[in-house]
Amino acid sequence: MALFLITCVYDEGVYESSFRVxxxxxxxxxxxxxxxxxxSYEDFVTRSIFYKWLYDPKEGPVExxxxxxxxxxxxxxxxxxxxxxxxxxxNLSPEEFLxxxxxxxxxxxxxxxxxxxxxxxxxxxx
Numbered sequence: 001m002a003l004f005l006i007t008c009v010y011d012e013g014v015y016e017s018s019f020r021v022x023x024x025x026x027x028x029x030x031x032x033x034x035x036x037x038x039x040s041y042e043d044f045v046t047r048s049i050f051y052k053w054l055y056d057p058k059e060g061p062v063e064x065x066x067x068x069x070x071x072x073x074x075x076x077x078x079x080x081x082x083x084x085x086x087x088x089x090x091n092l093s094p095e096e097f098l099x100x101x102x103x104x105x106x107x108x109x110x111x112x113x114x115x116x117x118x119x120x121x122x123x124x125x126x
Contacts, residue, residue: 001024005117005119008114010106049097049104050081053088
């Protein structure tokens with residue numbers, strides 16, 4: 001088992017609430033864990049993959065998103081989008097999930113970068 005660092009960061013950097021360290025056999029095992037424990041990782045996923053999905057012409061909710069003029073105005077709008085997004089994300093394979101995560105990037109305050117890195121070296125300070 002290896003250690004993996006899961007981060008979800010904006011351009012401001014890393015905070016205690018923006019990363020987790022897990023033990024797993026592979027990145028795919030981490031992705032499977034995230035998907036099976038979605039409630040715990042929902043914030044990470046929605047701050048990152050959700051925005052890639054919205055604008056994806058093949059996967060995203062094109063008609064719904066167009067009808068909102070590409071703006072989430074209120075919680076009702078967000079709920080409509082989440083009702084489409086959550087079943088979609090939970091049906092991804094771990095490999096597909098990682099491909100989406102790898103597409104994410106920091107975009108000011110609107111999109112976060114979701115990363116899963118294997119920790120290959122741990123330094124001892126004392």
